[in-house]
Amino acid sequence: xxxxxxxxxxxxxxxxxxxxxxxxxxxxxxxxxxxxxxxxxxxxxxxxxxxxxxxxxxxxxxxxxxxxxxxxxxxxxxxxxxxxxxxxxxxxxxxxxxxxxxxxxxxxxxxxxxxxxxxxxxxxxxxxxxxxxxxxxxxxxxxxxxxxxxxxxxxxxxxxxxxxxxxxxxxxxxxxxxxxxxxxxxxxxxxxxxxxxxxxxxxxxxxxxxxxxxxxxxxxxxxxxxxxxxxxxxxxxxxxxxxxxxxxxxxxxxxxxxxxxxxxxxxxxxxxxxxxxxxxxxxx
Numbered sequence: 001x002x003x004x005x006x007x008x009x010x011x012x013x014x015x016x017x018x019x020x021x022x023x024x025x026x027x028x029x030x031x032x033x034x035x036x037x038x039x040x041x042x043x044x045x046x047x048x049x050x051x052x053x054x055x056x057x058x059x060x061x062x063x064x065x066x067x068x069x070x071x072x073x074x075x076x077x078x079x080x081x082x083x084x085x086x087x088x089x090x091x092x093x094x095x096x097x098x099x100x101x102x103x104x105x106x107x108x109x110x111x112x113x114x115x116x117x118x119x120x121x122x123x124x125x126x127x128x129x130x131x132x133x134x135x136x137x138x139x140x141x142x143x144x145x146x147x148x149x150x151x152x153x154x155x156x157x158x159x160x161x162x163x164x165x166x167x168x169x170x171x172x173x174x175x176x177x178x179x180x181x182x183x184x185x186x187x188x189x190x191x192x193x194x195x196x197x198x199x200x201x202x203x204x205x206x207x208x209x210x211x212x213x214x215x216x217x218x219x220x221x222x223x224x225x226x227x228x229x230x231x232x233x234x235x236x237x238x239x240x241x242x243x244x245x246x247x248x249x250x251x252x253x254x255x256x257x258x259x260x261x262x263x264x265x266x267x268x269x270x271x272x273x274x275x276x277x278x279x280x281x282x283x284x
Contacts, residue, residue: 002054002055003052003053003054003055003098003099003205003208004053004054004055004056004057004095004096004097004098005048005053005055005056005057005097005098005099005100005101005152005205006056006057006058006059006090006092006093006095006097006099006100006101006149007041007044007045007048007056007057007058007059007077007100007101007103008059008061008089008090008100008101008102008103008140009037009040009041009058009059009060009061009062009068009103009104010061010062010089010102010103010104010105010106010136010156011023011033011034011037011062011063011067011104012062012104012105012106012114012115012117012156012157013103013104013105013106013114013155013156013157013160013176013177014033014036014037014040014103014104014176015036015037015039015040015176015177015187015188015190015193015194016032016033016036016187016190017033017036017037017104017114017115017177017185018114018115018177018183018184018185018187019115019183019184020115020183023062023063023115025063025067034067034068034069036190037067037068037104038068038069038072038073039190039194040103040104040155040176040193040194040197041058041068041073041074041103042072042073042074043194043197043198044101044103044153044197044198044201045058045073045074045076045077046074046198047197047198047199047201047202048101048201048205049074049076050202051201051202051205051206052205052209053205055078056074056076056077056078057077057078057079057080057092057095057097058073058077058078058079058080059080059089059090059091059092060079060080060081060082061088061089061090062104063120064082064083065080065081065082065083065085065091066081066082066083068081080092086266087143087262087265087266088140088265088269089136089140090140090143090144093143093144093147093149094147097149098149098208099149099150099151099152099204099205099208099213100140100144100149100150100151100152101151101152101153101154101155101201101204102137102140102141102151102153102154102155102156102164102168103153103154103155103197104155104156104176105135105136105137105154105155105156105160105164106135106136106156106157106159106160107135107156107157107158107159107160107162107163107179108127108133108134108135108136108137108138108159108163109124109125109126109127109135110125110126110133111133111135111159111162111163112159112179112182113156113157113158113159113160113179113182114157114159114177114178114179114182114183114184114185115182115183116135116159116179116182118134118135118136119136119272121276121279122231122236122271122272122273122275122276122279123231123232123233123236123275123276123278123279124229124230124231124232124272124275125230125231125232125252126229126230127227127228127229127230128227128228128229129142129225129226129227129228130225130226131226131228132166133163134163134227135160135163137154137160137163137164137167137168138163138166138167139227139265139268141167141168142167142225142261142264142265143261143262143265145261146261146262146265150168150170150171150208150213151164151167151168151171152171152172152204152205152207152208152213153171153172153173153174153200153201153204154168154171154172154173154174155173155174155175155176155193155197155200156174156175156176157175157176157177157178157179157185158175158177158178158179159179161173161174161175170207170213171204171213172200172201172203172204172207173200174193174196174197174200175188176188176193223259224257224258224259225257225258225259225261225264226255226256226257227255227256227257227264227268228249228253228254228255229253229254229255229256229271230250230252230253231252231253231254231275232252233252233278233279233280234251234252235278235279235280236252236274236275236278236279237250237251237252237253237254237275238278239274239275239277239278240254240271240274240275240278241254242274243256243267243270243271243274245257245258245267246267246271254271256268256271
């Protein structure tokens with residue numbers, strides 16, 4: 001049976017990336033940082049295809065989903081680009097893929113990691129899933145599990161890999177950098193990181209072939225997923241509470257639970273969108 005792998009490629013955890021200017025289009029640092037990111041993606045694509053994958057799908061999972069240059073990605077890979085999407089950073093996860101790679105991920109808000117945040121521009125101060133601190137990796141891992149797709153490999157800074165060890169304990173991990181402050185990184189040499197990415201991709205496929213990697217349980221112990229979100233301002237919580245079954249739990253916080261992971265994931269996307277629209281330009 002042909003093996004298909006989905007790469008969800010975020011940018012903050014990529015090789016060489018450290019500052020906000022690195023990840024914002026139009027800044028002086030953007031072009032060079034995007035080149036580093038692209039080389040990371042291509043290194044993993046090549047390794048996956050060399051070691052047993054028949055198809056690789058790359059989802060541009062950063063910002064508006066239109067950041068990777070189409071002409072720069074390994075032509076053997078399929079690229080998912082643009083928005084709006086059913087499944088956000090994991091668009092394509094429902095297409096019969098056999099494993100997922102979370103590439104260039106970052107730590108969640110308050111983790112102390114490089115460029116740490118949870119769903120940028122939604123004004124999220126803290127995010128918990130079933131009572132535990134969570135970020136984009138955790139949220140995405142639950143959706144992957146819903147489709148019985150194991151997370152084979154995660155790369156990013158130390159905070160991202162610490163989170164990944166909880167939501168994907170059998171995944172290959174590649175640390176790309178360490179945080180000195182949120183916007184200052186201790187960067188590993190690019191050649192060493194890409195070598196590690198290639199080796200990890202090979203090992204990930206070997207683990208999949210041998211059945212050593214399995215998707216985590218898609219729901220919590222009570223048979224549901226519960227997201228508790230604290231925003232930076234009251235107006236974000238008020239806006240999010242317009243969604244049915246999203247309950248205000250404090251002046252700046254809401255809770256949303258569901259027994260259906262795909263519905264839960266998509267509703268969280270709606271929460272981020274409403275919260276983003278409610279952020280004031282001057283007052284937050």
